[in-house]
Amino acid sequence: MKTAFEIIREHAEEGARLRLSFLSDVAPALDEAARALARCLADGGKILVCGNGGSAADAQHMTGELLGRFLMERRSLPAVALTVDTSTLTAVGNDYGYDDVFSRQVSGLGRPGDALVAFSTSGNSANVLRAIEAAHEAGMTVLGLTGKGGGRMAAMCDHLLDVPHSHTPLIQEMHEACMHLLCRLIDHYLFENVRALDEDRKGV
Secondary structure, three states: OOOHHHHHHHHHHHHHHHHHHHHHHHHHHHHHHHHHHHHHHHOOOOEEEEOOOHHHHHHHHHHHHHHOOOOOOOOOOOEEEOOOOHHHHHHHHHHOOHHHOOHHHHHHHOOOOOEEEEEOOOOOOHHHHHHHHHHHHOOOEEEEEEEOOOHHHHHOOOEEEEEOOOOHHHHHHHHHHHHHHHHHHHHHHHHHOHHHHHHHHHOO
16 A cells, blocks of 8 residues: 555656646647637637536636736736536526537637637547537637547647646646646737737738
8 A cells, every 4th residue: 555655756756747748748739729819819809718627627717817817917808717607507407408508608609719718638528529519610719628638629629738648637737737828828929929929910
């Protein structure tokens, strides 16, 4: 039987190895996704975010950073967590089924040019998959944060940040790191390096 200290050390060591290798490998995709979200906001769009369980907490955490602030003082950025309206969640769940609790909100709130950020450690959550389908129907850009190879989401997202690991807690920890970096880079491109977004539009 492992001791408590051994459990702590093994988790810390494996998490540190994963964090360094994953963030190094995913840096170009992370930057591209952040630019896409920043362009959405710069063009007057909004970001919708969804996920289940711990991923629901990630969704709410991300919108809190955007609506409030991350590190710098700046204007509030439009973002909606699709996990917080209990009346809507229970009404849709009761009338249509749990698989539609996010897609109905995306269909009602999403507009062309908006973005959906979808969290799912497996990449196979049915209600998240339906939200992605609804987002594409609405003309939105989709960023997926997944693990374990990305599941069905891998082929459905415009941008994908897939954590190459099978341990859900570590996948969730990497998702939080990605979420923080996305918020930091959104601020960077909207308020520190605006020229980069202009160059993106011109294809430079």
